Amino acid sequence: MRATLAGVGMWGPGFSNMAEFQALLSSAELPAADDVLPKPERIPPRERRRAPLMVKLAVEVADQACRMANIDPASAQSVFTSGIGDADITDYMCRVLAGPDKMLSPTKFHNSVHNAAAGYWSISTACKKPATFISSMHNSFSLALVETLVQVNTENVPVLLVVSDLAMPEPMRAMHPIERMLGAALLFVPETAAPAADWERPVSLCLEPAPSDNVPWPTLGFEHLESLYGTSPAARSLCFLKAICEQTQWHAHLPVSEALVADLTLEVAKSPSLAASGG
Amino acid sequence: MDVRIASYTLTSACGMGLHPLTQSLQKRTSGLQRNNYADSHLDTWIGRVGAIEGHTLPSALQHLDSRNNRLSDLALVQDGFADAVYGCVERFGPTRVGIVLGTSTSSVGKTESGYAQLDELDHMPALYQQADVHNPHAPGHYVAQRLGISGPSMTISTACSSSSKVFAAASRWLGCGLVDAVVVGGVDSLCLSILHGFASLELISPEQCKPFDRHRCGINIGEAAGFALLVRPEDASAEHDGSMALTGIGESSDAFHMAQPHPDGQGAASAMYAALGTSGLAPDDIGYVSLHGTATPANDLAETRALASLFNPETLVSSTKGWTGHTLGAAGIAGAIVALQSLKEGFVPGTLNLEEPDDALAFPILKNNIEQHYDHAMVNSFGFGGNNCSLVFSRVMH
Secondary structure (H helix, E strand, O other): OEEEEEEEEEEEOOEOOHHHHHHHHHHOOOOOOOOOOOOOOOOOHHHHHHOOHHHHHHHHHHHHHHHHHOOOHHHOEEEEEOOOOOHHHHHHHHHHHOOOOOOOOHHHHHHOOOOHHHHHHHHHHOOOOOEEEEEOHHHHHHHHHHHHHHHHHHHOOOEEEEEEEOOOOHHHHOOOOOOOOEEEEEEEEOOOOOOOOOOOEEEEEEEEEOOOOOOOOOOOOOHHHHHHHHHOOHHHHHHHHHHHHHOOOEEEEEEEEOOEEEEEEEOOOOOHHHHHOOO | OOEEEEEEEEEEOOEEOHHHHHHHHHHOOOOEEEOOOOOOOOOOEEEOOOOOOOOOOOHHHHHHOOHHHHHHHHHHOHHHHHHHHHHHHHHHOHHHEEEEEEOOOOOHHHHHHHHOOOOOOOOOOHHHOOOOOOOOOHHHHHHHHHHOOOOOEEEEOOHHHHHHHHHHHHHHHHHOOOOOEEEEEEEEOOOHHHHHHHHHOOOEOOOOOOOOEOOOOOEOEEOEEEEEEEEOHHHOOOOOOOOEEEEEEEEEEOOOOOOOOOOOOHHHHHHHHHHHHHHOOOHHHOOEEEOOOOOOHHHHHHHHHHHHOOOOOOOEEEOOHHHHOEOHHHHHHHHHHHHHHHHHHOEEOOOOOOOOEOOOOOOOOOOOOEEOOOOEEEEEEEEOOOEEEEEEEEEOOO
């Protein structure tokens, strides 16, 4: 399967866009301070007050990717993914339900659905295209890439992939030791689509039997990001984000299941003028 | 579109497997009972699967124990479903079989229990330290382990449309040649988050739910697990059921409100329209529409408006939530399997508990069961976040 990567958005510890992520890669140190919280202007103020962090993080990176691709968000289908989901809301709900009165906030309850970010995104962009939320624990990012490319190729429309996971509240941390939030978005368009932006990276992907059982994720090579990369399902996207910044062809095997890998190639950027003339 | 259904099953408050389901539908006996779940103490009715408490998972999978996974485990072995999957695993290889399951709550009931026993350091007891249970993919992971499948496996969680969208995703996977067979399904089980969450929205009915009735006052929460095995037409062998096909899928977003449907059912109508489009059928070809029909005032009104924009009022439409309750992330697969049994057996279920249809409805709703053979059924599921999915199932003409 092939598609063209036309836009990227990202937000994580020490970075709130692609330029800052590039700077972080060369700084060799993760900022210790609390993460800066996203305040996506895409969400109307009235809705934004009700939106939880998980939603703001996902919508912020989604919006960055659409702006970079110079594409109307309402024209894209979307695939949202997360390894753990909105752990802040799970924590809130489970604490209230462990108490005597069990009175939940109705807003927090409707925000607790795993497709909350997809819902806020569609409302904020007036996008009536199909939206989904998929999850596959540590392989959430690779499965979402597969699902996104499947949708691009079967529906022949732009498809937005949005991945996010939060820092875990204490009761979840022994199982999911995620210390920082990270969100990323990749906007893919059909290979035949006329270029809308001045930056494009062709991508190809196919499923292959793994050379051995339980193939590890590719080595990231940045010590200050290894802990996050190894613990946060959303941060598995870092290998792809790093490859985008490096601007050379990148070929990797991403685990999809215990016996399958996604054979992925991110090609070098092609000039839109060449693409338009079929070159 | 033509994707064959090689095997299917449903376990719900109406019983385990297809036989008790069909009996309940035909005899119009509800599976609902007064709420007796854990310590929820809410004045409502629920659709409970009684066998879950006494069931244990296979010894190698005990570390994945949760109410939701027990429900999957019970349902997988009904109606020869697991054996049909093993046949596909043997025929195509374990990496050529995929899994796409839908859920709304995954195993959050287990997380709730863990939180109820937090120690002074805010840690759950050791028995609850289950990384592969406390996450949204818990159902997909469990079913993959249980059936020995190592193809791509994902869990869709788009609230109440989750296990309809699994059919759409699986049909694309088959179309792209990613896999040769897909186990689709949905599983959701009773938990406090859902009971008290819907109570906070004042959408829980103190009586048995009455879809489309003028006195309807909300939903009953139910639990269910259902599965279907999807293959390409050329791979549907004679020993399989094979006589049923998925022929249409339609997905849309309302882009309107997080917890309210568009009042005119615009998103619902566009999902139904898209499903008709992929099936190549006209509205009059549809013999029966299994409705989302939750019995909330807003859903039922909006859904009839959507129907009125597409269908001839003589089209038979009903909700079966009065039998099973609203099974949330399993509502899509429950509706799908009711529709498949209806197509196969030649009867159309009416709407249990509907006595006086609401005057404001924009489309007539079938109250009583009808014996009737027909060829194409549509199934509607709509979820929070304005997430809609409609499916078309057809009898295969020989």
